[in-house]
Amino acid sequence: MTQKISLTRYLVEQQRVDGRIPPQLRLLIEVVARACKRVSQAVNKGALGGVLGTAGSENVQGEVQKKLDIIANEVLIEANEWGGHLAAMASEEMDGIYVVPNRYPQGEYLLLFDPLDGSSNIDVNVSIGTIFSVLRKPAGDAGVEEKDFLQPGKCQVAAGYCVYGPQTTLVLTVGDGVAMFTLDREQGSFVLIEENVRIPADTKEFAINMSNMRHWDAPVRRYIDECLEGQDGPRGKNFNMRWIASMVADVHRILTRGGIFMYPWDKREPDKPGKLRLMYEANPMAWLVEQAGGAATNGHERILDIQPGKLHERVSVILGSKNEVERVTAYHRDAEARQPAA
Numbered sequence: 001m002t003q004k005i006s007l008t009r010y011l012v013e014q015q016r017v018d019g020r021i022p023p024q025l026r027l028l029i030e031v032v033a034r035a036c037k038r039v040s041q042a043v044n045k046g047a048l049g050g051v052l053g054t055a056g057s058e059n060v061q062g063e064v065q066k067k068l069d070i071i072a073n074e075v076l077i078e079a080n081e082w083g084g085h086l087a088a089m090a091s092e093e094m095d096g097i098y099v100v101p102n103r104y105p106q107g108e109y110l111l112l113f114d115p116l117d118g119s120s121n122i123d124v125n126v127s128i129g130t131i132f133s134v135l136r137k138p139a140g141d142a143g144v145e146e147k148d149f150l151q152p153g154k155c156q157v158a159a160g161y162c163v164y165g166p167q168t169t170l171v172l173t174v175g176d177g178v179a180m181f182t183l184d185r186e187q188g189s190f191v192l193i194e195e196n197v198r199i200p201a202d203t204k205e206f207a208i209n210m211s212n213m214r215h216w217d218a219p220v221r222r223y224i225d226e227c228l229e230g231q232d233g234p235r236g237k238n239f240n241m242r243w244i245a246s247m248v249a250d251v252h253r254i255l256t257r258g259g260i261f262m263y264p265w266d267k268r269e270p271d272k273p274g275k276l277r278l279m280y281e282a283n284p285m286a287w288l289v290e291q292a293g294g295a296a297t298n299g300h301e302r303i304l305d306i307q308p309g310k311l312h313e314r315v316s317v318i319l320g321s322k323n324e325v326e327r328v329t330a331y332h333r334d335a336e337a338r339q340p341a342a
């Protein structure tokens with residue numbers, strides 16, 4: 001019988017091989033995984049656990065909070081605040097940063113998360129997830145402030161997500177490829193199901209909310225128009241479309257079988273760079289995708305190179321199979337080159 005490798009064993013072995021995961025970071029990842037198990041339990045109970053529906057409040061972005069958004073946020077904070085591995089946390093559901101209270105020891109890491117991504121799917125029993133990103137607190141400062149979080153995605157030391165679907169699966173990178181672990185509910189532990197996840201460079205599948213088509217910019221329209229023309233168009237092949245309305249589930253499909261995901265800037269809110277948030281949605285997903293051989297840009301530059309100006313900054317997202325992402329990015333370059341000089 002092949003031996004099952006638990007997340008704990010995987011992390012211990014990674015730590016032994018080349019010291020890539022320092023003990024505090026290993027603890028942090030295990031605590032996040034434990035919190036995700038609790039969220040998974042709440043998700044599974046659904047109406048029976050009284051966790052469906054809205055909470056009657058709004059987050060800093062003016063979005064209505066679901067009960068499960070708040071529950072997942074609290075679970076992640078409670079699990080992470082006392083272990084001594086963190087200095088502070090930031091979340092989609094909190095206006096400012098959450099500094100670890102004085103009664104607990106302060107660690108050297110900063111944790112960012114979207115506690116419950118794909119909130120519109122909660123009440124309809126469709127896949128949702130938790131996304132997380134880990135940064136190191138800049139050296140030197142005694143306290144911790146919001147500006148300590150404002151590091152580009154390439155500075156992440158760990159990132160991942162947990163998808164709550166037919167299976168609960170945790171996907172992780174610490175900068176050495178991407179590994180996937182599925183929750184074995186009888187054992188109560190995450191078990192390794194795949195190492196060295198790879199995204200094929202080409203694809204025939206795209207994910208975008210087509211109802212926003214009339215609001216898109218020309219390069220995105222051009223790309224999708226060409227896909228829709230199928231075999232008879234310039235691409236010479238037919239494309240399939242999928243949109244789960246949960247970035248976690250869409251990215252999980254892309255890590256599993258390839259594809260391109262886009263939530264581009266659009267004309268509905270021209271002053272915002274996009275819908276998705278840079279620091280706890282786009283950055284962790286961009287790093288996972290790059291670590292699996294894919295690419296991630298905002299149409300103009302690599303997402304991981306973007307210097308954030310604020311915690312809840314938004315960004316246009318194009319990620320997945322490398323050749324497709326490069327094509328969309330090239331269409332943006334073409335459009336810029338054709339702009340008359342100011």
Ligand code: AHM
Binds near residue numbers: 119245246
């Ligand atoms: P959320 O974090 O409030 O759930 O919003 C993010 C989600 C993404 O998971 C998903 O890709 C997108 O919003 C769906 O948006 P839309 O409903 O416009 O299709």
Ligand code: MG
Binds near residue numbers: 092114116281
């Ligand atoms: Mg989200």
